[in-house]
Amino acid sequence: MNSTTQARPYPNRRTLLKTAVSASIAAPLLGACVTSGGSDDSGAAAEGAPKTADNPLGVKADAPLEVVVFKGGYGDEYATRAEAQYAQKYPQAKIDHKGLQKVGEAMQPRFVAGNPPDVVDNTGAGRLDIATLVAAGQTGDLSDLLDAPALDQPGKKVRDTLLPGVVDDGTFGGKPVALNFTYTVWGLWYSKSFFAERGWQYPKTWAEMLTLCATIKKSGVAPWTYQGKYPEYLNDPLLSMAAKAGGLDLIKAVDNLEPGAWKQPGLVQAATAFAELAGKGYLLAGSEALSHTEAQAAWCQRKAAFIPCGSWLESEQKGVAPAGFDMVLGTVPAGGPSDRLPVTAVQAASSESFLVPTKATNPAGGREYLRILFSKASATAFAQANSTLPAVAGATDGLTLSSGLGSVRDAVTAAGADTFTYRFRTWYAPLAKAVDDATGELANKRISPADWSTRIQKAADALAKDTSVQKYTR
Structure with missing residues:
Protein backbone atom coordinates (compact mmCIF):
# COMPACT_ATOMS: atom_id res chain seq x y z
CA MET A 1 0.00 0.00 0.00
CA ASN A 2 1.68 3.20 -1.07
CA SER A 3 1.36 6.27 1.12
CA THR A 4 -0.19 9.44 -0.21
CA THR A 5 0.29 12.97 1.04
CA GLN A 6 -2.80 14.24 2.82
CA ALA A 7 -1.85 17.54 4.44
CA ARG A 8 0.31 20.50 3.55
CA PRO A 9 4.07 19.97 3.78
CA TYR A 10 6.26 21.33 6.51
CA PRO A 11 7.08 25.00 5.91
CA ASN A 12 10.75 25.33 6.75
CA ARG A 13 13.44 22.91 5.62
CA ARG A 14 16.24 24.23 7.85
CA THR A 15 14.13 24.26 11.00
CA LEU A 16 13.01 20.73 10.27
CA LEU A 17 16.50 19.37 9.81
CA LYS A 18 17.69 20.99 13.04
CA THR A 19 15.01 19.04 14.89
CA ALA A 20 15.41 15.77 12.98
CA VAL A 21 17.75 14.13 15.48
CA SER A 22 15.75 15.15 18.55
CA ALA A 23 12.58 13.84 16.92
CA SER A 24 14.26 10.53 16.18
CA ILE A 25 15.24 10.04 19.82
CA ALA A 26 11.58 9.38 20.48
CA ALA A 27 11.65 6.55 17.92
CA PRO A 28 12.49 2.88 18.71
CA LEU A 29 15.94 2.13 20.08
CA LEU A 30 16.86 -0.53 17.49
CA GLY A 31 16.60 -1.17 13.76
CA ALA A 32 13.36 -3.55 14.92
CA CYS A 33 11.87 -0.23 14.22
CA VAL A 34 10.46 -0.39 10.59
CA THR A 35 12.69 2.94 9.14
CA SER A 36 11.34 4.07 5.77
CA GLY A 37 10.47 7.27 3.94
CA GLY A 38 9.43 9.33 0.94
CA SER A 39 11.12 11.80 -1.29
CA ASP A 40 11.95 14.65 -3.61
CA ASP A 41 13.79 14.79 -6.90
CA SER A 42 17.17 13.08 -7.01
CA GLY A 43 20.17 15.33 -7.73
CA ALA A 44 20.33 14.82 -11.47
CA ALA A 45 23.06 17.44 -11.94
CA ALA A 46 25.70 14.95 -10.86
CA GLU A 47 24.58 12.13 -13.18
CA GLY A 48 26.72 12.44 -16.29
CA ALA A 49 27.01 9.09 -18.07
CA PRO A 50 24.68 7.57 -20.66
CA LYS A 51 22.49 4.72 -19.48
CA THR A 52 23.35 1.38 -21.07
CA ALA A 53 22.66 -2.29 -20.44
CA ASP A 54 25.91 -2.47 -18.44
CA ASN A 55 25.31 0.86 -16.75
CA PRO A 56 21.53 1.11 -16.32
CA LEU A 57 21.69 3.98 -13.84
CA GLY A 58 24.12 6.17 -15.75
CA VAL A 59 27.06 6.08 -13.34
CA LYS A 60 30.00 8.36 -14.13
CA ALA A 61 32.96 5.98 -13.96
CA ASP A 62 35.40 8.30 -12.15
CA ALA A 63 32.95 10.01 -9.77
CA PRO A 64 33.87 9.56 -6.10
CA LEU A 65 31.42 7.64 -3.91
CA GLU A 66 30.81 8.30 -0.21
CA VAL A 67 28.98 5.66 1.81
CA VAL A 68 27.92 6.08 5.45
CA VAL A 69 26.82 2.92 7.25
CA PHE A 70 25.47 2.34 10.73
CA LYS A 71 28.00 0.07 12.40
CA GLY A 72 25.76 -1.72 14.85
CA GLY A 73 25.02 -5.36 15.57
CA TYR A 74 25.61 -6.34 11.95
CA GLY A 75 28.94 -4.53 11.71
CA ASP A 76 29.74 -3.03 8.31
CA GLU A 77 31.64 -5.78 6.51
CA TYR A 78 28.60 -6.55 4.38
CA ALA A 79 28.64 -2.93 3.19
CA THR A 80 32.36 -2.87 2.44
CA ARG A 81 32.00 -6.09 0.40
CA ALA A 82 29.54 -4.26 -1.85
CA GLU A 83 31.93 -1.31 -2.05
CA ALA A 84 34.72 -3.64 -3.18
CA GLN A 85 32.47 -4.94 -5.95
CA TYR A 86 31.63 -1.36 -6.94
CA ALA A 87 35.37 -0.59 -7.08
CA GLN A 88 35.94 -3.57 -9.39
CA LYS A 89 33.35 -2.20 -11.78
CA TYR A 90 34.51 1.42 -11.47
CA PRO A 91 38.23 1.30 -10.59
CA GLN A 92 38.64 5.03 -11.20
CA ALA A 93 36.12 5.90 -8.49
CA LYS A 94 37.52 6.77 -5.06
CA ILE A 95 35.32 5.28 -2.34
CA ASP A 96 35.04 6.93 1.07
CA HIS A 97 33.51 4.57 3.64
CA LYS A 98 32.40 5.60 7.11
CA GLY A 99 31.07 3.12 9.67
CA LEU A 100 29.33 5.11 12.43
CA GLN A 101 27.48 4.44 15.68
CA LYS A 102 25.55 7.72 15.78
CA VAL A 103 24.42 8.34 12.24
CA GLY A 104 22.02 11.17 13.01
CA GLU A 105 24.48 13.15 15.08
CA ALA A 106 27.09 13.00 12.32
CA MET A 107 24.75 13.48 9.37
CA GLN A 108 22.40 16.20 10.63
CA PRO A 109 24.82 19.09 10.00
CA ARG A 110 25.69 17.74 6.57
CA PHE A 111 22.05 17.56 5.50
CA VAL A 112 21.52 21.07 6.84
CA ALA A 113 24.58 22.32 4.94
CA GLY A 114 23.45 20.63 1.73
CA ASN A 115 26.47 18.29 1.36
CA PRO A 116 25.25 14.85 2.44
CA PRO A 117 26.99 11.58 1.44
CA ASP A 118 25.90 9.62 -1.61
CA VAL A 119 24.47 6.75 0.45
CA VAL A 120 23.31 6.82 4.08
CA ASP A 121 22.31 3.82 6.16
CA ASN A 122 19.95 5.79 8.39
CA THR A 123 19.68 3.28 11.21
CA GLY A 124 20.33 3.08 14.94
CA ALA A 125 19.14 4.79 18.10
CA GLY A 126 20.23 8.27 16.99
CA ARG A 127 19.06 8.05 13.40
CA LEU A 128 17.52 11.02 11.65
CA ASP A 129 13.73 11.05 11.60
CA ILE A 130 12.93 9.92 8.07
CA ALA A 131 9.55 11.71 7.98
CA THR A 132 11.35 14.97 8.73
CA LEU A 133 13.85 14.34 5.95
CA VAL A 134 11.04 13.58 3.53
CA ALA A 135 9.10 16.72 4.41
CA ALA A 136 12.28 18.77 3.97
CA GLY A 137 12.86 17.36 0.48
CA GLN A 138 16.10 15.63 1.43
CA THR A 139 15.42 12.10 0.16
CA GLY A 140 15.99 11.06 -3.46
CA ASP A 141 13.50 9.05 -5.52
CA LEU A 142 14.68 5.44 -5.94
CA SER A 143 12.19 4.48 -8.67
CA ASP A 144 14.88 4.08 -11.32
CA LEU A 145 16.85 1.77 -9.03
CA LEU A 146 13.80 -0.40 -8.37
CA ASP A 147 13.11 -0.60 -12.11
CA ALA A 148 16.74 -1.36 -13.01
CA PRO A 149 17.78 -4.95 -13.85
CA ALA A 150 18.69 -7.02 -10.79
CA LEU A 151 22.44 -7.55 -10.67
CA ASP A 152 22.48 -11.34 -10.54
CA GLN A 153 18.94 -12.48 -11.31
CA PRO A 154 18.44 -12.28 -15.09
CA GLY A 155 15.05 -11.16 -16.29
CA LYS A 156 14.11 -9.51 -13.00
CA LYS A 157 13.99 -5.90 -11.91
CA VAL A 158 15.36 -5.01 -8.47
CA ARG A 159 11.81 -4.52 -7.16
CA ASP A 160 10.89 -8.06 -8.26
CA THR A 161 13.60 -9.58 -6.06
CA LEU A 162 12.37 -8.10 -2.77
CA LEU A 163 10.18 -9.68 -0.09
CA PRO A 164 6.56 -8.52 0.35
CA GLY A 165 6.18 -5.00 1.70
CA VAL A 166 9.80 -3.89 1.26
CA VAL A 167 9.04 -1.29 -1.41
CA ASP A 168 6.02 0.00 0.52
CA ASP A 169 8.08 0.28 3.70
CA GLY A 170 10.33 2.78 1.93
CA THR A 171 7.55 4.79 0.27
CA PHE A 172 6.25 8.20 1.31
CA GLY A 173 3.82 10.28 -0.72
CA GLY A 174 3.81 7.68 -3.47
CA LYS A 175 7.59 7.83 -4.00
CA PRO A 176 10.06 5.13 -2.88
CA VAL A 177 12.95 6.88 -1.14
CA ALA A 178 14.44 4.30 1.20
CA LEU A 179 15.43 0.72 0.56
CA ASN A 180 15.65 -1.49 3.63
CA PHE A 181 18.20 -4.28 3.65
CA THR A 182 16.99 -6.58 6.41
CA TYR A 183 13.60 -8.18 6.88
CA THR A 184 12.48 -8.13 10.48
CA VAL A 185 9.84 -10.43 11.92
CA ALA A 348 7.05 -8.18 9.51
CA ALA A 349 8.74 -5.23 7.87
CA SER A 350 12.03 -4.32 6.32
CA SER A 351 14.62 -2.33 8.25
CA GLU A 352 18.26 -1.17 8.04
CA SER A 353 17.25 1.76 5.90
CA PHE A 354 19.43 2.98 3.03
CA LEU A 355 18.73 6.23 1.21
CA VAL A 356 20.35 8.37 -1.47
CA PRO A 357 20.02 12.03 -0.45
CA THR A 358 18.55 14.53 -2.89
CA LYS A 359 21.71 16.62 -2.74
CA ALA A 360 24.14 13.71 -3.04
CA THR A 361 27.13 14.51 -5.23
CA ASN A 362 26.99 11.14 -6.98
CA PRO A 363 23.37 9.93 -6.77
CA ALA A 364 23.70 7.57 -9.72
CA GLY A 365 26.67 5.93 -8.02
CA GLY A 366 24.72 5.74 -4.78
CA ARG A 367 21.87 3.90 -6.47
CA GLU A 368 24.27 1.60 -8.31
CA TYR A 369 25.92 0.78 -4.99
CA LEU A 370 22.51 -0.20 -3.64
CA ARG A 371 21.89 -2.35 -6.71
CA ILE A 372 25.07 -4.25 -5.81
CA LEU A 373 24.25 -4.40 -2.10
CA PHE A 374 20.77 -5.77 -2.81
CA SER A 375 22.00 -8.52 -5.13
CA LYS A 376 21.15 -12.08 -4.15
CA ALA A 377 24.81 -13.00 -3.59
CA SER A 378 25.31 -10.03 -1.28
CA ALA A 379 22.16 -10.84 0.67
CA THR A 380 23.11 -14.52 1.00
CA ALA A 381 26.54 -13.62 2.39
CA PHE A 382 24.86 -11.26 4.87
CA ALA A 383 22.44 -13.97 6.02
CA GLN A 384 25.30 -16.41 6.57
CA ALA A 385 27.33 -13.93 8.58
CA ASN A 386 24.57 -12.38 10.68
CA SER A 387 21.85 -15.02 11.17
CA THR A 388 19.38 -12.44 9.89
CA LEU A 389 16.85 -12.61 7.09
CA PRO A 390 17.69 -10.15 4.29
CA ALA A 391 15.02 -8.28 2.34
CA VAL A 392 15.97 -10.13 -0.86
CA ALA A 393 13.69 -13.09 -1.58
CA GLY A 394 15.39 -16.47 -1.75
CA ALA A 395 18.61 -15.26 -0.12
CA THR A 396 18.58 -18.15 2.36
CA ASP A 397 17.76 -20.86 -0.18
CA GLY A 398 20.11 -23.80 0.13
CA LEU A 399 21.73 -22.55 3.33
CA THR A 400 22.01 -24.53 6.54
CA LEU A 401 20.37 -22.10 8.92
CA SER A 402 20.77 -21.57 12.64
CA SER A 403 17.79 -22.34 14.88
CA GLY A 404 16.73 -18.70 15.13
CA LEU A 405 17.07 -17.75 11.48
CA GLY A 406 15.45 -21.02 10.42
CA SER A 407 12.45 -20.27 12.63
CA VAL A 408 12.17 -16.76 11.18
CA ARG A 409 12.24 -18.06 7.63
CA ASP A 410 9.66 -20.72 8.53
CA ALA A 411 7.41 -18.08 10.10
CA VAL A 412 7.52 -15.94 6.96
CA THR A 413 6.82 -18.99 4.80
CA ALA A 414 3.88 -20.06 6.98
CA ALA A 415 2.44 -16.55 7.00
CA GLY A 416 2.50 -16.27 3.23
CA ALA A 417 0.39 -13.24 2.31
CA ASP A 418 -0.62 -12.75 5.94
CA THR A 419 2.25 -10.49 6.92
CA PHE A 420 1.38 -7.05 8.25
CA THR A 421 2.99 -3.95 9.66
CA TYR A 422 2.01 -0.65 11.21
CA ARG A 423 3.40 2.53 9.69
CA PHE A 424 2.64 5.10 12.41
CA ARG A 425 5.98 4.52 14.13
CA THR A 426 7.87 5.66 11.05
CA TRP A 427 5.45 8.38 10.03
CA TYR A 428 4.87 9.98 13.43
Missing part, protein backbone atom coordinates in the same frame (compact mmCIF):
# COMPACT_ATOMS: atom_id res chain seq x y z
CA TRP A 186 8.47 -9.78 15.40
CA GLY A 187 7.28 -12.44 17.77
CA LEU A 188 7.93 -14.26 21.03
CA TRP A 189 11.26 -16.00 21.51
CA TYR A 190 11.91 -19.12 23.54
CA SER A 191 14.58 -21.78 23.93
CA LYS A 192 13.55 -24.90 22.05
CA SER A 193 15.86 -27.06 24.18
CA PHE A 194 14.58 -25.56 27.45
CA PHE A 195 10.97 -26.13 26.45
CA ALA A 196 11.73 -29.72 25.41
CA GLU A 197 13.51 -30.36 28.68
CA ARG A 198 10.51 -29.11 30.69
CA GLY A 199 7.86 -30.62 28.44
CA TRP A 200 6.33 -27.24 27.58
CA GLN A 201 4.45 -26.72 24.31
CA TYR A 202 4.35 -23.36 22.57
CA PRO A 203 0.80 -21.95 22.88
CA LYS A 204 -1.39 -21.20 19.87
CA THR A 205 -4.01 -19.16 21.77
CA TRP A 206 -3.80 -16.61 24.57
CA ALA A 207 -5.81 -18.89 26.84
CA GLU A 208 -3.15 -21.57 26.30
CA MET A 209 -0.47 -18.95 26.99
CA LEU A 210 -1.96 -18.08 30.38
CA THR A 211 -2.26 -21.76 31.29
CA LEU A 212 1.35 -22.37 30.32
CA CYS A 213 2.49 -19.28 32.23
CA ALA A 214 0.90 -20.66 35.40
CA THR A 215 2.80 -23.93 34.90
CA ILE A 216 6.08 -22.12 34.21
CA LYS A 217 5.71 -19.91 37.27
CA LYS A 218 5.12 -22.94 39.50
CA SER A 219 8.41 -24.39 38.26
CA GLY A 220 10.29 -21.39 39.65
CA VAL A 221 10.92 -19.68 36.31
CA ALA A 222 9.41 -16.33 35.36
CA PRO A 223 7.11 -16.84 32.36
CA TRP A 224 8.10 -13.54 30.66
CA THR A 225 10.65 -10.79 30.73
CA TYR A 226 10.88 -7.75 28.49
CA GLN A 227 13.21 -4.85 27.76
CA GLY A 228 11.57 -2.59 30.33
CA LYS A 229 13.54 0.57 29.60
CA TYR A 230 12.26 0.36 26.03
CA PRO A 231 8.59 -0.68 26.23
CA GLU A 232 8.26 -0.63 22.43
CA TYR A 233 9.48 -4.24 22.61
CA LEU A 234 6.29 -5.15 24.47
CA ASN A 235 4.23 -3.11 22.03
CA ASP A 236 5.14 -5.45 19.20
CA PRO A 237 3.29 -8.56 20.45
CA LEU A 238 0.47 -6.41 21.85
CA LEU A 239 -0.09 -4.72 18.50
CA SER A 240 0.31 -8.03 16.70
CA MET A 241 -2.49 -9.54 18.77
CA ALA A 242 -4.65 -6.50 18.02
CA ALA A 243 -3.96 -6.83 14.29
CA LYS A 244 -4.96 -10.47 14.32
CA ALA A 245 -8.19 -9.55 16.08
CA GLY A 246 -9.17 -6.60 13.89
CA GLY A 247 -7.38 -7.38 10.65
CA LEU A 248 -5.97 -4.89 8.18
CA ASP A 249 -8.85 -2.48 8.76
CA LEU A 250 -7.68 -2.01 12.35
CA ILE A 251 -4.11 -1.32 11.21
CA LYS A 252 -5.21 1.18 8.56
CA ALA A 253 -7.41 3.04 11.05
CA VAL A 254 -4.45 3.42 13.41
CA ASP A 255 -2.01 4.52 10.73
CA ASN A 256 -4.51 6.90 9.14
CA LEU A 257 -5.18 8.64 12.48
CA GLU A 258 -8.90 7.88 12.24
CA PRO A 259 -11.09 9.08 15.11
CA GLY A 260 -11.49 6.38 17.74
CA ALA A 261 -8.90 4.10 16.12
CA TRP A 262 -7.18 3.27 19.42
CA LYS A 263 -10.51 2.43 21.01
CA GLN A 264 -11.23 -0.41 18.59
CA PRO A 265 -12.17 -3.64 20.42
CA GLY A 266 -9.13 -5.49 19.07
CA LEU A 267 -6.73 -2.98 20.63
CA VAL A 268 -8.52 -2.83 23.97
CA GLN A 269 -8.67 -6.64 24.09
CA ALA A 270 -4.96 -6.92 23.35
CA ALA A 271 -4.12 -4.35 26.02
CA THR A 272 -6.28 -6.30 28.46
CA ALA A 273 -4.46 -9.52 27.60
CA PHE A 274 -1.05 -7.99 28.24
CA ALA A 275 -2.24 -6.35 31.43
CA GLU A 276 -2.99 -9.90 32.60
CA LEU A 277 0.70 -10.77 32.41
CA ALA A 278 1.47 -8.12 35.00
CA GLY A 279 -1.67 -8.71 37.01
CA LYS A 280 -0.96 -12.42 37.41
CA GLY A 281 2.71 -11.91 38.23
CA TYR A 282 3.96 -13.47 35.02
CA LEU A 283 6.67 -10.86 34.34
CA LEU A 284 10.17 -11.32 35.74
CA ALA A 285 10.53 -9.10 38.81
CA GLY A 286 12.46 -5.96 37.97
CA SER A 287 11.90 -6.18 34.22
CA GLU A 288 10.75 -2.56 34.19
CA ALA A 289 14.32 -1.40 34.92
CA LEU A 290 16.11 -3.69 32.45
CA SER A 291 17.77 -2.55 29.25
CA HIS A 292 17.43 -4.68 26.14
CA THR A 293 20.81 -6.33 26.77
CA GLU A 294 20.03 -7.02 30.44
CA ALA A 295 16.59 -8.53 29.75
CA GLN A 296 17.93 -10.65 26.91
CA ALA A 297 20.82 -11.87 29.06
CA ALA A 298 18.40 -12.87 31.82
CA TRP A 299 16.35 -14.79 29.28
CA CYS A 300 19.46 -16.57 27.99
CA GLN A 301 20.18 -17.56 31.59
CA ARG A 302 16.75 -19.24 31.70
CA LYS A 303 15.41 -16.81 34.28
CA ALA A 304 12.40 -16.30 32.00
CA ALA A 305 10.79 -18.50 29.37
CA PHE A 306 9.59 -15.88 26.85
CA ILE A 307 10.91 -12.57 25.59
CA PRO A 308 9.40 -10.36 22.86
CA CYS A 309 11.81 -9.21 20.19
CA GLY A 310 12.44 -8.80 16.50
CA SER A 311 14.39 -11.27 14.43
CA TRP A 312 17.71 -9.54 15.05
CA LEU A 313 17.77 -11.21 18.51
CA GLU A 314 19.85 -14.24 17.55
CA SER A 315 22.58 -12.09 16.02
CA GLU A 316 22.53 -9.79 19.03
CA GLN A 317 22.88 -12.70 21.47
CA LYS A 318 25.95 -14.25 19.86
CA GLY A 319 28.39 -14.88 22.65
CA VAL A 320 25.65 -14.53 25.28
CA ALA A 321 23.33 -17.48 24.61
CA PRO A 322 24.85 -20.76 25.88
CA ALA A 323 25.65 -23.62 23.53
CA GLY A 324 22.56 -25.68 22.74
CA PHE A 325 20.15 -22.91 23.72
CA ASP A 326 18.45 -23.22 20.30
CA MET A 327 16.45 -20.00 20.38
CA VAL A 328 13.42 -19.90 18.10
CA LEU A 329 10.73 -17.36 17.24
CA GLY A 330 7.10 -18.18 17.82
CA THR A 331 4.19 -16.23 16.35
CA VAL A 332 1.97 -14.26 18.72
CA PRO A 333 -0.90 -16.49 19.94
CA ALA A 334 -4.43 -15.90 18.71
CA GLY A 335 -6.58 -13.70 20.91
CA GLY A 336 -9.75 -15.64 20.23
CA PRO A 337 -11.83 -17.53 17.67
CA SER A 338 -13.15 -14.34 16.08
CA ASP A 339 -9.69 -13.16 14.94
CA ARG A 340 -9.69 -11.83 11.38
CA LEU A 341 -6.12 -12.94 10.67
CA PRO A 342 -4.84 -16.50 11.21
CA VAL A 343 -2.52 -17.43 14.06
CA THR A 344 0.27 -17.86 11.50
CA ALA A 345 0.08 -14.16 10.55
CA VAL A 346 3.18 -12.24 11.59
CA GLN A 347 4.19 -8.64 11.94
CA ALA A 429 7.66 9.65 16.00
CA PRO A 430 5.74 11.59 18.72
CA LEU A 431 2.82 9.16 18.49
CA ALA A 432 5.22 6.22 18.69
CA LYS A 433 6.62 7.62 21.92
CA ALA A 434 3.12 8.15 23.32
CA VAL A 435 2.29 4.50 22.63
CA ASP A 436 5.55 3.31 24.18
CA ASP A 437 5.01 5.37 27.32
CA ALA A 438 1.45 4.15 27.73
CA THR A 439 2.45 0.51 27.31
CA GLY A 440 5.17 0.94 29.92
CA GLU A 441 2.57 2.25 32.36
CA LEU A 442 0.18 -0.60 31.45
CA ALA A 443 2.82 -3.27 32.04
CA ASN A 444 3.55 -1.85 35.45
CA LYS A 445 -0.09 -1.71 36.53
CA ARG A 446 -0.18 2.07 36.74
CA ILE A 447 -2.98 2.46 34.18
CA SER A 448 -5.86 0.24 33.04
CA PRO A 449 -6.39 -1.04 29.49
CA ALA A 450 -9.17 1.55 29.07
CA ASP A 451 -6.83 4.30 30.25
CA TRP A 452 -4.17 3.01 27.86
CA SER A 453 -6.58 3.31 24.96
CA THR A 454 -7.84 6.76 25.98
CA ARG A 455 -4.35 8.13 26.54
CA ILE A 456 -3.06 7.06 23.14
CA GLN A 457 -6.20 8.19 21.35
CA LYS A 458 -5.75 11.65 22.85
CA ALA A 459 -2.20 11.81 21.46
CA ALA A 460 -3.36 10.57 18.04
CA ASP A 461 -6.18 13.12 17.92
CA ALA A 462 -3.81 15.96 18.77
CA LEU A 463 -1.48 14.85 16.01
CA ALA A 464 -4.33 14.58 13.51
CA LYS A 465 -5.33 18.19 14.25
CA ASP A 466 -1.80 19.55 13.98
CA THR A 467 -1.67 21.17 10.56
CA SER A 468 2.12 21.61 10.76
CA VAL A 469 2.61 17.84 10.53
CA GLN A 470 2.55 16.21 7.12
CA LYS A 471 0.08 13.34 7.04
CA TYR A 472 0.22 10.05 5.15
CA THR A 473 -2.43 7.44 4.46
CA ARG A 474 -2.52 3.83 3.41
